[in-house]
Amino acid sequence: MPNEQRGEVEIEIGGATRVLRLSFNGIAELETLHDTPATELFSAKGLKIRLIRDAIAIGLKGGGDRKVTPEMVGRWMDKEPKRLFEWGEALAKAFALSLGEDPDEDERNEKSETEGSSSGPFGETGRSTSRS
Numbered sequence: 001m002p003n004e005q006r007g008e009v010e011i012e013i014g015g016a017t018r019v020l021r022l023s024f025n026g027i028a029e030l031e032t033l034h035d036t037p038a039t040e041l042f043s044a045k046g047l048k049i050r051l052i053r054d055a056i057a058i059g060l061k062g063g064g065d066r067k068v069t070p071e072m073v074g075r076w077m078d079k080e081p082k083r084l085f086e087w088g089e090a091l092a093k094a095f096a097l098s099l100g101e102d103p104d105e106d107e108r109n110e111k112s113e114t115e116g117s118s119s120g121p122f123g124e125t126g127r128s129t130s131r132s
Helices: 024-034 049-062 070-079 081-098 105-117
Strands: 008-013 016-021
Touching: 008 049, 008 070, 008 081, 016 049, 016 081, 024 049, 024 081, 049 070, 049 081, 070 081
Parallel strands: none
Antiparallel strands: 008 016
């Protein structure tokens, strides 16, 4: 079970559920490998298959799998290409967690706003909206 407090996320790849963690050293390694600042690594403009492969490999090492290589990850990716979007989401979440952000905060806020506006006779204010 991944520990989100440590920046760990679950990723299913290579026929197994694994732990992925992008540490600052891992992010720095990605910056060097791809000659791209961290803030641009996972932008839609800069996202490349090689970056995803390398980021997964580095993240799996950060999650404790020291033997994984980019080539291994590439072979795993070849077997499950339809999971590319899922892996990208896992990387984005790991990246946000490594920066101390809560990647699920916006989703929770949207959900509570939606639920608050349709919370029955009390609306958002907590007072009854019906007048008798």
